[in-house]
Amino acid sequence: MLLEQTYNADAKEASGLDGITLNRAARMKWVYTKPLTAAISAELKSMLHLHSSSPHHESGWSRVNRDAEMVVKVMAAVETNPFTTATPSLINISTGECADPTVKDNLTSVKAVGLKALSDSLSSDQKKTSGVKLNTFHTQNRMKPKKSGGKTSAPGKSNEVTALLRMTQIIASGGELNIVDFIGNHECSDLSPSLFQEDGTMRTGTKASLVKILKEKTKVSSIPDLPQDCLKTAVVVDAMSAIRHWSFHTGEGFGVIAERYRHLLLNDVPPGTDIIHFCCDRYSTTSLKSAEQEQRYARSKPAKVYEVSEQYTAPDPKEFFAVSANKANLLSFLCEKWCEDEQLEPGLGPTHLYLGGGFKEETKSVVLTAGVQNEGVDRVVIHANDTDIITTCLYYGATHLSDLTELWVRTGQNAYLPIHKIVVALGPSQCCAMPFIHSLSGRDTTSYPYFTGKKAWFKSSMSLDIPALEEFENAFLLHLKRAALATIIDKNAHIAKPEIPPCTEFGWSLDNGHVVPIEELYEAYCLQRRLRDGANKMVKAYTTSVSSKEAKESLAEANKGYK
Structure with a gap:
């Protein structure tokens, strides 16, 4: 005492x-x-x-685990110099979160901001220096207030003001107007309810239903194990699909995660595998993939970008994987860590492991699949559960990869889908049309037309005469162009660096650096028939070949109408 x-x-x-x-x-x-x-x-x-029977409050399992995590954090912070890191970002050394540009600018210029505040108070003879509000990591994570928008009409409900404005525009541009025909050919609302939600986002749906439809139509189903054949095998792993499946726990060190992922990767391939391709993706902020991510991960909180290195522990997986930059950082860290790992080469044995990236994931998988065919591979197994990859593989299985003995897509832990058998059952013509049918009926970069499922699209594609379809409004023409762009990307997946036309020419626009779908254009009524004819030609051309003369001419004709 x-x-x-x-x-x-x-x-x-x-x-x-x-x-x-x-x-x-x-x-x-x-x-x-x-x-x-x-x-x-x-x-x-x-x-x-x-003698007390109750244990000390610090001896519980939760406190012990917390202390163990803190010891790891403290040791990593002491052993690592944060000023020698190669990243240009400003990082919270406690959580690993990266500062956004505003926070970085405020925190790195705090001295200048403070001196300016003192100078202003002295020059104005203020008795008290005014407070300075700086943006910090705390303010960065605050929820942003929602903007109060005006009242909009319900989906499918007519908006009289919009209808009158359209009629006035048609008359002012010298067009002839028949009110009965106009109402029959146009949806009088701010947006096209058949393709867009009330907030302007594209309608979403379940694209995985297409795989179920294909299985029912072809009578081909997945099997739990691959056939035990003596075929030279190559495995192409969709990196993000694998990582999301393996996942991690909150608080788990990134170094431990990298070792566990390496073990799972090398032990999750068929026996006797000759080649493993680990496909990492890279997406720019103005690519269609960025629009896909924003549509897929609707956020109520600000996006947090984390630095991925051994000294930091993993945050909540759901929050982490919702941001593309975090996934890119994790993939870069895994590749660098595995290349430095001395245990990697003994664990591989005769198998060759390739770490690569730079393309959209489904196109990257097909590029590598086409590449390994030149190395004498008889069987390719793609580890992915994406419907986009399956439909693209159907097209390539009937065209560029038709000489491959077996092409499989592993959609689950014990689920191998034989693409080569589905190709035989469908036939070359239907397989060539599959990417366009998939794009028209809805995917991550196109709308899901209201009240029309993929089953109806698939059945109609096998029975309808497409050029004989009735007229539709220009919102569907824009949807058609977006579907055409998605098809172009799929059918050029075998080219390492394909010349893809700008997305702004296919129903997309740039809004403050973000890629957003164009909802509708307001053309004169006299152009509707011309646009309809161009659209019908485009559908017919793109279901066969995207590089044909008819496809190029129909696209040029449609663009003339819009201009």
């Missing part, structure tokens, strides 16, 4: 702060006497027969 009081008295002297002393002698006295005071306390309790 006397020692404790002496320490407290030393701490409250002028040489120290309240409760925390700067007096070295006082600190040494407290450290060396703490075990003694604890022993005296324990002996006194024993003499008085004071």
Whole structure:
């Protein structure tokens, strides 16, 4: 008790702060006497027969795990110099979160901001310096207030003002107007309810239903194991699909995650595999993939970007994977870590592992599949559960990869889908049309037309005469162009660096650096028939070949109408 009081008295002297002393002698006295005071306390309790059955509040499993995580964090922070990292981002050394440009600018120029505030108060003879509000990591993570938008009409409900404006525009441009025909050919609402939600986003649906329809039509189903054939095998792994399947726990170190992923990758391929391609994706902010991510991961909180390195622990997986930059950082870290791993080569044996990236994932998988065919591979197994990859493989299985003996897509842990058998059952013509049918009926970069499922599209594509279809409004023409672009990407997947036309020419626009779908254009009514004819030609051309003369001419004809 006397020692404790002496320490407290030393701490409250002028040489120290309240409760925390700067007096070295006082600190040494407290450290060396703490075990003694604890022993005296324990002996006194024993003499008085004071025994507590409840454990100490710091001895619970949650506190012990927390302390273990904190020890790892502290050791990593002490052993790592944060100023030698190659990243240009400003990082929160506690959580690994990266600062956005505004926070980075505020925190790195805080001295200049403070001096300016002092200068302003002195020049204006203020008695009190005005407070300076800086953006920090705390303000970065605040929820942004929702913008209150005006009242909009319900989907499918007519908007009289919009209808009158359209009629006025047609008459002013010299067109002839028949009210009955106009109402029959146009949806009088701010957006096209058949393709867009009330907030302007594209209608979404379940694209995986197409795989179920294909299985029912062809009588081909997945099998739990691959046939035990002596075929030279190559495995193409969709990196993001694998990582999302393996996942991780909140608080797990990224170094531990990398080792666990390596073990799972090397032990999750068929016996005797000759080649493994681990496909990593890279997407720019103005690509269609960015629009796909925004549509897929609707966020109520600001997106958090994290630095991925051994010194940091993983955050919540759901929050982490919702941001493309985090996935790109994780993939880069895995590739760098595995290349430096001394245990990688002995674990591989005769198998060759290739780490690559730079393309959209489904196109990258097909590029590598076409490439390994030149190395004498007889069987290719793609680890992915994406419908886009399956439909693209159907097209290539009937064209560029027709000489491949077996082409499989592993959609689950014990589910192998034989693409080569589905190709035979469908036939070359239907396989060539599959990417366009999939794009028209709805995918991540096109709308899902209201009340029309993929089953109806698939059946109609096998029975209807497409050029004989009735007229439709220009919102569907834009949908058609977006579907055409998605088809172009799929059918050029065998080219490493394909010349893909700008998305702004195919029903997309750039809004403050974001790629957004064009909802509708307001053309004169006299152009409707011309656009319809161009659209019908485009459908017919793109179901066969995207590089044909008819496809190019129909696209040029449609563009003339819009201009």
